Every structure is written in C-alpha cells, then in structure tokens.
Amino acid sequence: MDTDVNDDNESQDRWNALFQHTLKVDASLEDTKIFSFSENGVDVEITQQQLDKCLGYLVSTHDLYLQFRDAPLNFSQKQFLLATAGYVARYEQHFNKLNSKRIFGMLMSMMDVKNVSTHHKLKSRYVDLLRSFFEHDSGLRWLIEMNGWTDIHELVIECQNGEEEGNMYNLLSKILQKASKVAPKICLHIIRQVTQNLMTVALKNVPQTKQEPVVPLPISESNRLLPYSTCVVEILERLLAGPTVDILSYFVKLQIREACDTLSMLTNNTEFSLKLDRIVIILSFYEMTDLFDGIKVVNHDPIALSGFLQIVEREMNKEHINTILELFYYAQKYWKCVCRKMPKYFVKEKPIDIEDELMSFQVEPIVVIAEKLFGVPMTAEEELRNCFLADLLNLYSVNCLQLGYEIRKHLSKLPLQTEITALDCLIKSKHLYSRKNLAIVFQVLIYCLRDFTRYVKKYPTQGKFDQDQQFADTLLRAIVIYLENFDLSWRESIGSIELTCLVYQFLYYSTQWPPQVVRKALEILNTTISKHMSPNMALLVDTTQNSSLSELGSLLFTKCFSTDSEVRNSSLTVVCTICHKANKGFTSFKKIIEEALLPDLILTMALRDLDCNVRATALKCLQEIIEMKETGQCLLKNGLVDKIIGVFSNENNSVVIREAIILVGKMYRNNNVAQNDISHIYTALLKLAIEENTEIQQYAVEFWEHVIRNQLEKQGMIDDEFPPVIFSKECRKIVKLDDKEIRKRLFKALDNMSGAGCFNVFQKILKQEPSTKKVFRSVVNIVTKLLKLLQQYEVTPEFILFNQTYPNLWSIQSIMSPSNQTEGDDKMKEIIEDSVMEMINESEYCAMNKIHSPYTETNSENGEPQERVPLNQHNRVSTVDFMDFLYKKLPNLNQDSLEICSNNNNSNIYKDVNLYNNT
Structure with a gap:
C-alpha cells in the first residue's frame, strides 16, 4: 500500500515538474496567461520560440506518459495538453513530428474522450484538435487512415444540453466547411452520419401507398430522435449563414428535407415537429436560391413556392399555434440569410416584401388581442386601429391573407400563452426588421398595452393571476427592448405619444402586479420621459391640469414604500429623471415633485433606507432637487449639509459615499452652502481624500479640483x-x-x-x-x-x-x-x-x-x-x-x-x- 502511494506521489511530482519547468507555468494552470481559449476553440497568441517550446513540451509529455501511464492529470492540465496539441498540429511539419512520436494516440488514450463521463470541455477540445488536421494533407491522411472523423458526430450528440453544446455545433460546421473543399468524401460521410437516424426512421414509417393508413410516431421514438434533429438544424443554421452555403447541396442530394417533412407529418411532439420544420424551411429556402439564380423579378409568391405556407397549415391542423408563431420567427431569420439572392416579387405591379408578410403574421395575435379579452367596441380609437389593420393586410399576398384569417379563427379560443409566445418571437426578431417594420411592430405593442390596460381597468383583480402577470411581464419587456434599442420617436410611431399615460394607468388600475412587472413599467416611464418626449409631454411645460400625469407624483410616492427594494430604486430613478426635466425647463414637473412631498421622503430614504442601492439613487435625486431653487433651499434650511456630511462617517458602501460626494460638490459649486458649513465640508472631504479607498478618493480629489477652480x-x-x-x-x-x-x-x-x-x-x-x-x-x-x-x-x-x-x-x-x-x-x-x-x-x-x-x-x-x-x-x-x-x-x-x-x-x-x- 505504501509503495503504491509513493508511486502516485512520484508520478504527480513528475507531471507538476513538467508543467512548471518546460513552459514555466503554474502546475495547476490557474495563473497561466499563455493561452486564451476562444468560443470556437483555441485562440493562441505566442511567438515562434514559444511554439518550439510547445512542440518540445508535447514530446516530453509522451516520454513521461510511457513511464506513468495512469497519468494523474487534473482537468485543467488535460485541457492545456489538448489546446497545445491543437495549436501546434495546424502546422504540417510539426504535425508530422508529433505523429511520428504517436502523440495523438497518446492523447486519445489519456483523455478517454469516448467515455460518457468525460467532461464536455475535454470533448470539445478534442474535436477542435481534429479540426486542426483539416489544415493540411498529412492531417487529412491521418483522419482517413485512423477513421478519426467517425467519432465527431457522436461526441457532438453527447455534449448536447451542456455548456459546450453551441461550441460543438460551431466546430462541426467548420469541419464540414473545410472538408467540403479538401475532402468531399469525408464531408459526405459525416453528413450521412448526422442524418442517418432521421433517414432510417422516415423510410421505415412512410406509407408505401395512398391507401395505407398513416401511423403516428410513438412519443418515445420522437424523444429519441430529438437530439439528432437538433444537431442537424443547428448545423444547417450555421451553414446557411456562413460563407460556404453550397455545402447544403449535400443535404439536398441525400433527401433529408423529404425525410424531415415526412417525420413532421407523423409526429405530434411540438418540439420535435418544430425542429423538423426548421430543417425543411432552411433547405427549401436554399433550393430557391438555385431555382431563381439569375432571375430578377417573379410573379409568384416565394413563400408559397417554398412550401412554407403548407407547413403552417399542417401545424394549424394539429392546433400547434405556438409552433406556428415560432416558425414565423425562424422563417424571418432564414429569409434574412437568402433575401439578397432572391428576386423581387410583384402582384399586379405591386411589390410584395417577404419580410413585411412574415412580420404581419408575427404581430397578428398581438394586434387583435382585444377580441380575446372583451371584444372590440367600435370607438374612434378602434376605427384608427382598423385603418392600421387595413395597412397590415395590404402587406399580404392573397395566399398569406387567407392563411392569416385561418389563424385568426383559432386565436380567440386559445389561452394567453399564445400571445406570450408571439411576444417572445417579436423580441427575438428585433434585429431582423427594417426601420419601417420596427415602427409597425412598436405600434402593435402600444395597441396591445392599451387593450390590456383597459382589460385590467375593467377587471382589477385579474392582475393577480399567473398568466396575466406573465403576459404583462413579456409585453413590458418587449416595449422596453424596442424603446432602448431603436430610439423610435413619436413621429415614426404615433402610438408612443400615449405611452406614458398608458403605463401610468397600467400601474394605477391594479395593485396586484409582482415586483418584476412594476419595475419594467417604471423603466418604460423613465425611458419615455428622458428620451422620448412626445408632443403630449411638451404641452405640460406649464401645467399638468386635466392630465393623468398630474397624479404621477402620488403614484411614485406610493411605490417608494414598496417592500421590494428594486421597485423603490426604480421609482427613485423616475423621480430623478423628472427632476432633471424640471431643471431643463419643464416647470410643471417641478409641481409634480413638490405636491407629492417627494423631496422630504427622498432625503429620508437617502439616510435610512435599508438597501444601499436605494440610498445611492436617492442621493442622485437630491443632486437634481437642489438645482430647483425653492425646493433646494427648503432642504438646505433643514440641515441638509450636516445630514449629508453625516453619511461620510456612518456609511460603509462606497457607491453611496460617492453619490454623497457628488451631491456636496454640486452644492458647493452652486454656492448653496452657508459659510459656517464650508469648514465642515473641507474637513470631511480632506479625510475622504486621504484615508478612504481608491474609488472614493478619486471623487474626493475631483471635489478638491473644483475648490481650486472656485478660488481662482x-x-x-x-x-x-x-x-x-x-x-x-x-x-x-x-x-x-x-x-x-x-x-x-x-x-x-x-x-x-x-x-x-x-x-x-x-x-x-x-x-x-x-x-x-x-x-x-x-x-x-x-x-x-x-x-x-x-x-x-x-x-x-x-x-x-x-x-x-x-x-x-x-x-x-x-x-x-x-x-x-x-x-x-x-x-x-x-x-x-x-x-x-x-x-x-x-x-x-x-x-x-x-x-x-x-x-x-x-x-x-x-x-x-x-x-x-x-x-x-x-x-x-x-x-x-x-x-x-x-x-x-x-x-x-x-x-x-x-x-x-x-x-x-x-x-x-x-x-x-x-x-x-x-x-
């Protein structure tokens, strides 16, 4: 027993010595800075001298491995070995030297990548090592002779649902791209491996005659095939968006599209069906680029020709409406990859944009949500909505219009989860739209918020149900994303004029919303006030009379007492923005703050709130409030300076102290400080500048910089x-x-x-x-x-x-x-x-x-x-x-x-x- 322990210790010492003395790195590899690993494998920046050291290091590793075959290497050391080998093997002369020493066989044995329990990152590094072999002829010969490529697909499947899943798909797609140029036969063999399971089951279950009944796939069989369909669709997505898109022709020749279409018809599993439909759409869109090669204008709808509408109809017959909404998103995504190669589509000399058609499908559940909630009364507002709907309908071709009405029949019968899925797809599609369509989608979101707010007003207790809360959360998240990412103004989307009022009403008519929903609503309020001042807001420069915003201060006052610290923080952020606008000329906003008694409350929160982030935000509000002459003077008369100076000695959080320094600096700069308080400020800031941590020191020094300016x-x-x-x-x-x-x-x-x-x-x-x-x-x-x-x-x-x-x-x-x-x-x-x-x-x-x-x-x-x-x-x-x-x-x-x-x-x-x- 003691002999075995001594052998293990000697082995461990020898391996650690190899790491420490060969490349001068830490034995545990926790502190080494030589290699940085990128998303797609190894991204190494080393000199030729270091490269030679890496080569010698791998040779030394082999000699040591022959002596200690049960290598006691930790995970980081194994990963380091594979990364080093992957980098060195890209150079043919170094590859040949390593191969002559049988280094690669040693690595396969040492890493045991075929073992199910082996870490996914090691399998990812191993696949990246194989990818480097495609860089030269010697590596290709090794792959063919040793059948090294045959393990790639199974390793990718094993790494699904893990942190290396996306990286493995990237590696496999890059291997196919490289192999298609230098070794087409290997490329075809890998594709056959990837698609073999789907092809076999499809051929086995397809009806041989029209009279033969269609037998649905068992659920267990659908679940078994799901990983293989996921692998295929993820690779196809990357290939469609990549530079060597013609590699998709291999998939077309193997008739994988027809096989997936058959399986989709046979399965009722929504997840499996979605993956299969995506495969069919990708390959159909790719085939259309060949079909229309050289053609500039067509009179037939490319979407209909691709078979996409038939796929949607099939899923609608299965009542998979959520799957249909997902398909609209993926069709939009894939169309973006091929649209430059597609001809323009005209109907009776009227151009039809495929992006417009798909976008109209995506927003349909949202724009007609009122029919589901309580029916649509014919008011002046709804007549405007009808005009908007008419504009959307004009974007459709005839085939798409008919399909849109078919989908609409199902929407009113389904739960709100359908609209939640539609909103999620709109969020994912945001980068796929043109500026014009972004404005249309944003307008649809405003209509939806208006309808849902009226629904909450009519049924105030509805806000406590989980599905209502989930829908509200998703809707507000979508509005926030579109507001922050695209800077849409009221000129582009007239509905944004009423956005501030709608959010206020949304919060006012129901107190059942969970904290995350309230936070998003307040975030929208803050963004619209700070960045998207509408004509409606501009009219409030002098007065808020007869406006719902006249009660905004009371609403914010109430939210400042929320038990959730993030809600309090969000409320103060809105207050801070309102104060800033008041100082910029919107005098009515000043009345909103004063009438709600917010200044005194904010000072109390700055001094006593239990959450440090809330205290910091409250101090930011005070920085704006002291700019208001009358309001700021009232606070100063009540001992504001002494209270803020007290923060320096009583506060432990550096962010809060930083905001307090900024506040004191603003008071000093504006000459708001009485002469008998100046010495107290100097004493406090002198101590902070000398004794505190670096971050606080930095702000204190900048205060003293302003003192110099003031004296000059x-x-x-x-x-x-x-x-x-x-x-x-x-x-x-x-x-x-x-x-x-x-x-x-x-x-x-x-x-x-x-x-x-x-x-x-x-x-x-x-x-x-x-x-x-x-x-x-x-x-x-x-x-x-x-x-x-x-x-x-x-x-x-x-x-x-x-x-x-x-x-x-x-x-x-x-x-x-x-x-x-x-x-x-x-x-x-x-x-x-x-x-x-x-x-x-x-x-x-x-x-x-x-x-x-x-x-x-x-x-x-x-x-x-x-x-x-x-x-x-x-x-x-x-x-x-x-x-x-x-x-x-x-x-x-x-x-x-x-x-x-x-x-x-x-x-x-x-x-x-x-x-x-x-x-």
Missing part, C-alpha cells in the same frame, strides 16, 4: 483665463488685470487653497504614488495645470516667499528695465519706502495683537468670512512648502503629466470643468 474664479478668472479688466466689488471700480494684479490675485488664491486644505490632500497623495496610481495620476493632472498657470505669470516659490515678506513688491521684476531710468528709480524708491512703512506698521500690529494666524478666517474680497480647516485636526501645508515640494518632485511628475495631458482629463463628475486650460 473668486479672483477674477473667467472661462479658464483672466480677462483684461474686471469690476471689483471691494473697490467699486473697474480694475485692470495686468500681470502685476494677476500675480497678486494668484497669491491670494493660493493662500486660500492652502487654508482650505487643498495642498494637504495633494501633497499626501503625491507621496503615496505606488498605492493609489489612479488617484495619483488625477492629482498629477491637477497640479500640472496649476503649475502651468503659475509659470505663465512667473509665480515661483521664491516669488511667493519674497512677496509674503514684502507684500508691496509685486511688480519689482516688471520695472527692472523701464524706458525712463530716472522714472524707474523714483518708482523703486517709492515702493521701498512704502514697504518699509508697512513692515513697521505690521510689527506694531503684531506686538499689540500677537500674531495673525494664517489658519484662522480671513476676509474675502466681498467682505464675507471664509472658513478654513481647524488647526487641531490637520497641519496646514503652506503655499511655499507645497510649491517647493512640487518643484523638487517636478522631474518625476513630468512624464506622467505629459501622458495625462495627451489623453485628456478622465474626470466623470464635473464634466464641465476643465481647469486652467489657457492654451
């Missing part, structure tokens, strides 16, 4: 530059901003920045470069532009220190070379005398009043006090110290600043802020 604007900077003149409130006169005056104002701005704590933040972060690279780069961006501004006006650390000592010597540099030397001497004498007198006065003042602390508050230009960070919490970094630090660190910052300036500032909070850009 207070000194007269407008649109990132100083104007030639400015009106001074303090002096009550126009002041010329020459270089001397600008330097004076820059010194004052820098002192205020220092007092606020800007330089504490920036210096602390710049000293911690390795730990917070993203934040570090943002700070480099800020200080680089600040330095650029200071250098423009020749403000250096020496000037700052000198002029702090001699405040009146602002322009000493500018008068060193005057045009009149005597005049310059007089000015210099006057300046020196004034400076000396000021120094004397300051010394007397300091003796009487001790020392004026730079940390205490100073007077701003307009006479209002300006708060600074308290001394007992943070040691102030002075302007001189910070500038001296920057100039010493400047050589290390230059490279970063160049990269950042070339890539533009990536700030995502204050998008309208582009500091100090004077170039």
Whole structure:
C-alpha cells in the first residue's frame, strides 16, 4: 500500500515538474496567461520560440506518459495538453513530428474522450484538435487512415444540453466547411452520419401507398430522435449563414428535407415537429436560391413556392399555434440569410416584401388581442386601429391573407400563452426588421398595452393571476427592448405619444402586479420621459391640469414604500429623471415633485433606507432637487449639509459615499452652502481624500479640483483665463488685470487653497504614488495645470516667499528695465519706502495683537468670512512648502503629466470643468 502511494506521489511530482519547468507555468494552470481559449476553440497568441517550446513540451509529455501511464492529470492540465496539441498540429511539419512520436494516440488514450463521463470541455477540445488536421494533407491522411472523423458526430450528440453544446455545433460546421473543399468524401460521410437516424426512421414509417393508413410516431421514438434533429438544424443554421452555403447541396442530394417533412407529418411532439420544420424551411429556402439564380423579378409568391405556407397549415391542423408563431420567427431569420439572392416579387405591379408578410403574421395575435379579452367596441380609437389593420393586410399576398384569417379563427379560443409566445418571437426578431417594420411592430405593442390596460381597468383583480402577470411581464419587456434599442420617436410611431399615460394607468388600475412587472413599467416611464418626449409631454411645460400625469407624483410616492427594494430604486430613478426635466425647463414637473412631498421622503430614504442601492439613487435625486431653487433651499434650511456630511462617517458602501460626494460638490459649486458649513465640508472631504479607498478618493480629489477652480474664479478668472479688466466689488471700480494684479490675485488664491486644505490632500497623495496610481495620476493632472498657470505669470516659490515678506513688491521684476531710468528709480524708491512703512506698521500690529494666524478666517474680497480647516485636526501645508515640494518632485511628475495631458482629463463628475486650460 505504501509503495503504491509513493508511486502516485512520484508520478504527480513528475507531471507538476513538467508543467512548471518546460513552459514555466503554474502546475495547476490557474495563473497561466499563455493561452486564451476562444468560443470556437483555441485562440493562441505566442511567438515562434514559444511554439518550439510547445512542440518540445508535447514530446516530453509522451516520454513521461510511457513511464506513468495512469497519468494523474487534473482537468485543467488535460485541457492545456489538448489546446497545445491543437495549436501546434495546424502546422504540417510539426504535425508530422508529433505523429511520428504517436502523440495523438497518446492523447486519445489519456483523455478517454469516448467515455460518457468525460467532461464536455475535454470533448470539445478534442474535436477542435481534429479540426486542426483539416489544415493540411498529412492531417487529412491521418483522419482517413485512423477513421478519426467517425467519432465527431457522436461526441457532438453527447455534449448536447451542456455548456459546450453551441461550441460543438460551431466546430462541426467548420469541419464540414473545410472538408467540403479538401475532402468531399469525408464531408459526405459525416453528413450521412448526422442524418442517418432521421433517414432510417422516415423510410421505415412512410406509407408505401395512398391507401395505407398513416401511423403516428410513438412519443418515445420522437424523444429519441430529438437530439439528432437538433444537431442537424443547428448545423444547417450555421451553414446557411456562413460563407460556404453550397455545402447544403449535400443535404439536398441525400433527401433529408423529404425525410424531415415526412417525420413532421407523423409526429405530434411540438418540439420535435418544430425542429423538423426548421430543417425543411432552411433547405427549401436554399433550393430557391438555385431555382431563381439569375432571375430578377417573379410573379409568384416565394413563400408559397417554398412550401412554407403548407407547413403552417399542417401545424394549424394539429392546433400547434405556438409552433406556428415560432416558425414565423425562424422563417424571418432564414429569409434574412437568402433575401439578397432572391428576386423581387410583384402582384399586379405591386411589390410584395417577404419580410413585411412574415412580420404581419408575427404581430397578428398581438394586434387583435382585444377580441380575446372583451371584444372590440367600435370607438374612434378602434376605427384608427382598423385603418392600421387595413395597412397590415395590404402587406399580404392573397395566399398569406387567407392563411392569416385561418389563424385568426383559432386565436380567440386559445389561452394567453399564445400571445406570450408571439411576444417572445417579436423580441427575438428585433434585429431582423427594417426601420419601417420596427415602427409597425412598436405600434402593435402600444395597441396591445392599451387593450390590456383597459382589460385590467375593467377587471382589477385579474392582475393577480399567473398568466396575466406573465403576459404583462413579456409585453413590458418587449416595449422596453424596442424603446432602448431603436430610439423610435413619436413621429415614426404615433402610438408612443400615449405611452406614458398608458403605463401610468397600467400601474394605477391594479395593485396586484409582482415586483418584476412594476419595475419594467417604471423603466418604460423613465425611458419615455428622458428620451422620448412626445408632443403630449411638451404641452405640460406649464401645467399638468386635466392630465393623468398630474397624479404621477402620488403614484411614485406610493411605490417608494414598496417592500421590494428594486421597485423603490426604480421609482427613485423616475423621480430623478423628472427632476432633471424640471431643471431643463419643464416647470410643471417641478409641481409634480413638490405636491407629492417627494423631496422630504427622498432625503429620508437617502439616510435610512435599508438597501444601499436605494440610498445611492436617492442621493442622485437630491443632486437634481437642489438645482430647483425653492425646493433646494427648503432642504438646505433643514440641515441638509450636516445630514449629508453625516453619511461620510456612518456609511460603509462606497457607491453611496460617492453619490454623497457628488451631491456636496454640486452644492458647493452652486454656492448653496452657508459659510459656517464650508469648514465642515473641507474637513470631511480632506479625510475622504486621504484615508478612504481608491474609488472614493478619486471623487474626493475631483471635489478638491473644483475648490481650486472656485478660488481662482473668486479672483477674477473667467472661462479658464483672466480677462483684461474686471469690476471689483471691494473697490467699486473697474480694475485692470495686468500681470502685476494677476500675480497678486494668484497669491491670494493660493493662500486660500492652502487654508482650505487643498495642498494637504495633494501633497499626501503625491507621496503615496505606488498605492493609489489612479488617484495619483488625477492629482498629477491637477497640479500640472496649476503649475502651468503659475509659470505663465512667473509665480515661483521664491516669488511667493519674497512677496509674503514684502507684500508691496509685486511688480519689482516688471520695472527692472523701464524706458525712463530716472522714472524707474523714483518708482523703486517709492515702493521701498512704502514697504518699509508697512513692515513697521505690521510689527506694531503684531506686538499689540500677537500674531495673525494664517489658519484662522480671513476676509474675502466681498467682505464675507471664509472658513478654513481647524488647526487641531490637520497641519496646514503652506503655499511655499507645497510649491517647493512640487518643484523638487517636478522631474518625476513630468512624464506622467505629459501622458495625462495627451489623453485628456478622465474626470466623470464635473464634466464641465476643465481647469486652467489657457492654451
């Protein structure tokens, strides 16, 4: 026993050593970055040197395998082996070398792919390895001599209903495409394998004479054949959409279409029948491309000629209406692949578009749903609907029109599941429609929502039934998808004008809807208000009187008390959008918010809701509400600033803290903060910028970026530059901003920045470069532009220190070379005398009043006090110290600043802020 254990350990150690030392990868392959596996197999990016290493690695693997045949490899290692072999085998010379060492036989034995219990991913890698053999003659000979291709089909069948199913279909279709060019016989043999079971059963059960009765297929037989029909149809779909579509001729020659048509006639299994019908449609559409090759115009309906209408009629006789709706979708999908090769179809000089015909079939159950729900009363609205229906009918050919009425007879008798299937098919078909048909489908969805809303209004309790909820969920999902993906306006679909009103009524008339339905309805409300402002909405700029939207605020107020957190979050999202629209000029929306008492509720939710996402969204709403002057002022008077600052210390979620920072930044930017609150904000944001995680730091740093901008604007900077003149409130006169005056104002701005704590933040972060690279780069961006501004006006650390000592010597540099030397001497004498007198006065003042602390508050230009960070919490970094630090660190910052300036500032909070850009 001990000997066996030791052997296993030695074997495991030897295999691990092979992985670690040959390609220098982790033995468990959890951390290797050499290979990336694509959806269709291996997508490897390696050098020729690494390729040679892979070849040597596989040879070494074979030698080790001969010594330890019971290879103790884990799943990742086996997958790595197959991926490496698959990549190397694409090159014929390497394939021959591996084959001479019998590597491929070793891999087959080691992987045991024929074992049912073998992982599907390993089988997928093995099939991909076989696919690489089709790249050259040597590989083809190996496949033929060893019958290696005979396992492909069975492996694909075994991998059905697993995560590798789609990948196996892709591989098999690629093998057929490649084989059809280089080895047609192998291609034909594989197709025969794929279709053999279906062909055998069809020939066995087809009636030999017209008098012989048709015997339906047993359910067990249909279930047994289902995997084979799935394999065939999935491969045909890929081949039809691929570049080598002519490979479908092999299927046509084997008469697989006729066999599937027979089986479809014999089976009552809806899933099996759908797969068989899809096979028939694909091959019929392909045959039509050959039939009409070179023909530009026809007078016969291609859909009727293809046999598609007969398939629909057969399924209708079986009462498989849901299958018919699925077939309309697949026919639309397959027609999109062949339509460029098909001729134009005219009836009495009127063009008929096949896409239009199929789309009309698809929307039919939705547009006439009112007949099922409660009958269609002849109102003015219904007369418009009838006009719309008439337009749809004009899209049909005669044959399709007759079939459409036959289907309509069945619709009113069937449950809502039929309409649910129709909606699912419309969702899947969205990328297949032209712009015109997208608008038609969207209009149909609006009609359906109107009918269903009237139904809910008439029967309020119906919303609690599962099928009603499922239908409502699917309908709203379809509307959301079409709204978000295609940007349809009310000009293209007039029904969208009433969409907001319909959704409101849908939510108002029933309280039985489950949370997922309510969320989708609110999502539609949000999208229509934010992106699709209709004429009806535009009329509400001044008033919501006599409009259902006048009650929208109350509805949202109610939904904010939902027990489902996502419903509360969706409601707040709508509120946020309404507030944004109100700030953009739709003043009536402001009344909706105020009359429903939503601002106070939103503040409470921002502070106390149990869900962090709801709190974050509530803070986003507050960011919009404070833009409303009266409403925002009411909140500010009730201590909004202190409550939001409290979030920083009480909140653990970074997203909530981020939104709170943005809110504080907006209040600060709009000058909504009282002077006695500014120091509290500075203290809180100073701590966040230095101590919090990287994400929060990033937003806090951007707040401090705005503080810099604010201080510069207070000194007269407008649109990132100083104007030639400015009106001074303090002096009550126009002041010329020459270089001397600008330097004076820059010194004052820098002192205020220092007092606020800007330089504490920036210096602390710049000293911690390795730990917070993203934040570090943002700070480099800020200080680089600040330095650029200071250098423009020749403000250096020496000037700052000198002029702090001699405040009146602002322009000493500018008068060193005057045009009149005597005049310059007089000015210099006057300046020196004034400076000396000021120094004397300051010394007397300091003796009487001790020392004026730079940390205490100073007077701003307009006479209002300006708060600074308290001394007992943070040691102030002075302007001189910070500038001296920057100039010493400047050589290390230059490279970063160049990269950042070339890539533009990536700030995502204050998008309208582009500091100090004077170039």
